[in-house]
Amino acid sequence: MNAGRVLATSTSRNVVSEVTRDIVMRTSDMYELFELGRSVGLERQRNGSMEMLEAVVRACSDEQEHLAGALALAGGVFVATQNKHARRVCDALVRRQNGAGGPSMLRVWCELAPYIRLPNIHEVVAEAERMCDVSVLGNLAPFVSEQSVERVASAVHAASVDVLLRMEMGTASYEDAHRVVCAAAGVAQHLVDGTDRGLDRVWALVSDALASTHWASVCTSSDQIYEDVGRAGTEDYRRACTALVSYAQRQNSERADAMVNAVFALQPCLRYLPRSSVRVGRGREGAVLFYMDLLEHIAGQLTTRTVNALVMPLAVRYVQSVERDWFESAHALILSVLDAGHAKVAVWYARVVLALYPQRINMDLLDISFTAAIRALAHSSSPELSQSCIDLLIARIDECAASGVERGVRRRELLCVLASQVASVPLDLLSFVMTSVDEHVDCEPLWATRRDVVGHVQDTVLESAELERRPVLASWVWRMRARVDAR
16 A cells, blocks of 8 residues: 555655566556556546656566566556556557466456457456456457457356356356356447358357346346346346347348257257246246247248247247246247248137137237237238138137127127228238128127227228228228218
C-alpha cells in the first residue's frame, strides 16, 4: 500500500523508477499489479502529473526478468488513462512475453484483449483451458480467429456439461451457470456476421452450452443473477440466442439440417427422454425446453426430412404436457413448422387442439392453431385434406347441440372458429364452409350466438382474407346479417 502511494504521489523520477521495479519484482499476483497500475494511472491523471506516470511506464519497459509483472502494471496504467506511451510499452512487452505468464495473469489478458493485439492469445487460451477458467475463455473468445474459435467453443461446452451434471447431483450454483452463459455469449459474437462453414460446429457447441445451463432460467430462483428474468434469461443469454438464430437463418437447408443433427447428437435426451411428465428444474428437461424454443425460430430453414425425423417427435412428446412452459413451447414449435409449409402433421394437429379445447386452450388459441393447420394444407400438395379438418370441427360443433349455458358458449366459440376458416381454406372448399356456417347459424336458437358469429366474420375474418375472395365473403356476410336481423 505504501509503495502504491509513492507511485501515485512522488515527484522524484528516480524514486518512482526504483519503487516500480521493486513492486514488479516482489508481487506475484499479476492482477493485483494491474489494479495498482489502474489506480496509479487514475490518480496521476487526476493530479495532472503525467510526467511521473511516464516514469512508471518507462521503468516497466526497462524490466527484463519480470515481464509479466511489468506488463500487468503498465497495462493497468494504459487501460485507465489510454496514454499513448503506455500503449507503446504494452505492445512491446506483449511481443517479448513468452507464454501466458501463469494463472494469475489470465485476468490481465482479459482486460488487455479489447485494446491490444495479443500474439500469444492461443497460449493464453491453452492456459485458461488447463485452469478450467470458463470466464477467461469467454472474455477472450471474441478476439481469437474464426479458425481457432472452435477450440474455445469446445472448452465452454465442456464446462457447460460439467455444470449440467453437477446440477443434477445438486452441487451446481446459479453463478456456475451464469459464467457459462457469459462465455457462450462471447463465443457467439463470431456468429453474428460469420459465414465460414467451420462455424457450424461452433453454432452447435454454443447452442448446447446454453441448453445445458437453461435450467438456471427455468427454475424459480432467488439468486440475484436470475431474479425476475425467467425464461427470457440475462442480457448475455439473449445476445447469444440472437446470434444463434441469426446465423441459422442465413444458412441454406443443407447446412441448417446438418447443424440441427449436430445438436441432437450432442444432447441424446432430445431423442430418448421418456414420455413421463416433466418436472420443472431438471437439467436435461431444461435443455429440451431451450431447443424447442430455438427450433421454433429456425424451422423455416429445415427440410421436411429433418422436421419429420427430429423436430416433430420432440414437439409431440410435450404437446399435452401438464407443465405450462413445455406445453406452450411445443405448440409454438408446431405452429412454426406449419407456417414453414410442413403440412404432414396438420390433420393430426387439428385433432389434438380440438381435444385440448376448452380444458387446456381457449377459443383464441384454438382459432390460431386450427387456422394454421388449414393454411398449411391449403398450400400443400394435398389441399383436399382440409376437408378432413373441417369435418372434425363440424363434428365437434354438433356435439354441443344440446341445450345448456356451457354448451351454448362452446358452440358459439366453435362456430366462430369454423367461420374463420373461410379466409384460409382452399378456394374449391370455400363454398362448403360458407354453407356449413349458414346452416349452423340458421339452426342456432340463440340470437346472441348468431349475432356474434356474423360480427366475428365481419370484424375479423374479412380483414385477413385474400383480396380475391373478399368480394364473395362480403356478399355472403351481408346476406347472413340480413337473415339474422330479420329473425
